Amino acid sequence: MGAGPGDPELLTRKAVARLRAADLVLYDALVDVRVLDFARRAQRFFVGKRAGRHAISQTGIEALMIRAARKGRRVVRLKGGDPFVFGRGGEEALALRAAGVPFDVVPGVTSAVAAPALAGIPVTHRGLASAFLVVSGHDEAAFASAIGQLQPNRVTVVVLMGVGRAASLAALLVERGWARGTPAAMVFAASTPRQQAWYGRLGDLSSDTLAAVVAGGDDPGTLIIGDVVTIAARIGVSDAGASDTEEAPAAMRNEERYVGR
Secondary structure: OOOOOOHHHHHHHHHHHHHHHEEEEEEEOOHHHHHHOOOOOOOOOOOOOEOOEEEEOOHHHHHHHHHHHHHHOEEEEEOEOOOOOOOOOOHHHHHHHHHHHOOOOOOOOOOOHHHHHHOOOOOOOOOOOOOOEEEOOOOOHHHHHOOOOOOOOOHHHHHHHOOHHHHHHHHHHHOOOOOOOOEEEEEEEEOOOOOOEEEEEEEHHHHHHHHHOOOOOOOOOEEOHHHHHHHHHHHEEEEOEOOOOOOOHHHHHHOOOOOOO
């Protein structure tokens, strides 16, 4: 089941119902703790993995799910965003199928679309981008393969799990013909009260200023690269959400977090 990007109000009605009926909830590191309030009668067990810090192995998670289900417990495997977008949901579904354990899938709002939207950035926009690529940033070789066939500056690139490698990922794009002036943005802790956004350009992603922003916390971040980033200033969306003002977002006016405009 997908928990969405963070805000409990972005849960689907089916997700809330499943949580309320659960006996056991196995939840990941990116799940906002407020979401767990819906599972008040359930045992809640943290199985998260962040940057090499694993509470339990993947095979251990699968074994725990199977064992609990075979005992007649209603198990919710709760993942941030959508369970089938870099969430190993497919692997776990295959393990359950192989074990003969019945299950269903409850999709969630993926951060790949929600995080840009909450920062005022559409992943597609007429005249700017007619397609978008969602790619993981934790493996540079896989990232290079994914972008290898793209025509530079024609597609929006959304990178999940890539904040810590932003500089090297940007360098790979530039090597493949992307302009250093291509608009770029990072959205941290999307949909939560801690949400912040950085707006700049592809060439800025290796700057000392950005390194300080990235090092400032452990919140998950989404990287967006493409001309669609310019829409945020035009519609006037700030870090906190929608605004009626026509001014650029506060993050864009803050020199410590917006570079090279």
